[in-house]
Amino acid sequence: MIRPVVVGVDDSEESLRAVEWAAGEAESRRRPLHVLHAFIWPLLGAPLGPAPGAPPEGGLRHAAERVLAAALARAQSAAPGIEVSTGLPETDPATALLHHSHQAELLVVGSRGLGAIGGLLLGSVGARLGTEAACPVVVVRGPRTPHGPLTPHGPVVAGIDGHDEDRALLPFAFEYAARTANPLVLAHAGADGTALPEQVLDRWRERFPTVAIVQEPLTGHPGTALLHASNQASLLVVGSHHRHELSALVHGSVSQSALHHAACPVAIIQVRRS
Numbered sequence: 001m002i003r004p005v006v007v008g009v010d011d012s013e014e015s016l017r018a019v020e021w022a023a024g025e026a027e028s029r030r031r032p033l034h035v036l037h038a039f040i041w042p043l044l045g046a047p048l049g050p051a052p053g054a055p056p057e058g059g060l061r062h063a064a065e066r067v068l069a070a071a072l073a074r075a076q077s078a079a080p081g082i083e084v085s086t087g088l089p090e091t092d093p094a095t096a097l098l099h100h101s102h103q104a105e106l107l108v109v110g111s112r113g114l115g116a117i118g119g120l121l122l123g124s125v126g127a128r129l130g131t132e133a134a135c136p137v138v139v140v141r142g143p144r145t146p147h148g149p150l151t152p153h154g155p156v157v158a159g160i161d162g163h164d165e166d167r168a169l170l171p172f173a174f175e176y177a178a179r180t181a182n183p184l185v186l187a188h189a190g191a192d193g194t195a196l197p198e199q200v201l202d203r204w205r206e207r208f209p210t211v212a213i214v215q216e217p218l219t220g221h222p223g224t225a226l227l228h229a230s231n232q233a234s235l236l237v238v239g240s241h242h243r244h245e246l247s248a249l250v251h252g253s254v255s256q257s258a259l260h261h262a263a264c265p266v267a268i269i270q271v272r273r274s
Contacts, residue, residue, distance in 0.1 A: 003105035003135075004034040004085075008097050009071040011063075014110035018140040019071045021265060022108035023079040025138075028179050031105050032083040035071045038093040039064050064088055094128045101133040111141045130240050130268050136172055137268045138235075154234035154264070155214070157185045159226050160196075161239075169269045173237045174208045176267075182234050183212040187226060230262040239271035 007022035009015040019035060026033040039061070068086045075084045089096045101107045109129065129137050158173040170186075177184040188195060195215040204213065218225035230236045 001103070002031060003103060004032040005029065005106045005108060006034045006036055006097070006100045006104040007071075007075075007108040008036050008038070008093060008110075009067060010037070010093075010110075011067050012110060014140070016071060016074045016110075018108050018110035019074045020078040021138070021140045022106075023075040023082060023084075025106060025108070026082050027079040029105060032085065033075055033079075034100070034104075035068060035075060035084065035086045036096060036100060037064055037067050037071070037086070037088055038096040039088045039090050040092050097129060098132055098134075101129075101135045101137075104135045107133055107135055107137045109137070109139055111139050133268075133270070136270075139266045139268070141262050141266060142264045153180075153182065154232050155183045155185045156180070156235045156237065157187055157226065157229045157233045158237040159187050159218075159222065159239070161188070168271045169237055169239045170204065172267060172269050173235075174204060174211055176235055176237075177211045178208045180234060181210070183214060185214045185216050185229065185233075187229055188215065188217045227261055227263075230264045230266075233264045235265050235267055236262050237267045237269060240268050 005022050005026040007019050009019055023033055065088070068088060072084055072086055075082070087096075087100075089099075091099075097107060097109070107129065156173055156177040158169060160169060173184055176182075186196065195217070201213060201215075204211075216229075226236060226238070
């Protein structure tokens with residue numbers, strides 16, 4: 001089975017920017033894109049059709065279909081060559097996204113919005129994605145540019161704090177840096193900021209010979225340092241240590257500020273402690 005890139009959408013511009021980013025990532029990975037809009041209204045017993053006397057194109061179901069149509073058009077415009085499918089599951093956003101994460105290569109969402117997926121990182125939906133998703137999660141942040149939704153250039157910054165990241169976070173960061181031809185900054189968030197040994201780096205250099213590696217110890221509060229590093233980054237990669245809250249990222253509790261205020265997309269990778 002070819003695992004798709006899955007993107008969750010609502011009726012916000014932020015989610016459409018996430019669709020553009022996800023489409024570009026699907027194209028880069030040579031994967032199909034699946035656009036998902038959770039349709040919770042049937043569970044709540046709400047009338048789905050147009051109100052009496054209203055235009056036939058009114059109603060909640062038609063509105064949901066328009067959300068998917070807009071997302072489909074945005075994806076096809078951003079990456080015309082990719083295969084795109086859509087889904088309208090009748091469930092809540094967290095359940096829909098987590099279910100699809102088991103078959104996905106990558107799960108992509110916007111950072112905020114006014115619809116059902118709005119405010120992902122501010123509530124329980126985002127917390128569940130960050131700690132329970134079965135695949136990496138990317139929260140799309142950052143400014144739109146004249147050349148696309150987000151600048152594709154700039155270092156990939158990986159916040160690491162120990163050897164557990166070697167098995168989860170670093171492969172994702174290196175692969176992304178290699179595909180996008182960007183350098184990789186290993187931002188050490190551990191208590192002592194210890195750099196990776198040269199023999200460890202040599203193994204990564206052998207595997208990804210085109211990626212330039214920079215090791216950078218974080219000074220001051222790690223969350224603030226990662227936030228500052230995101231200003232010039234194309235992607236910020238952090239680890240989730242299965243502590244059931246997004247504050248428990250990168251050495252305990254440092255990345256909520258990065259997830260709320262980062263100037264670039266943020267990738268959340270599951271890191272299981274040994």
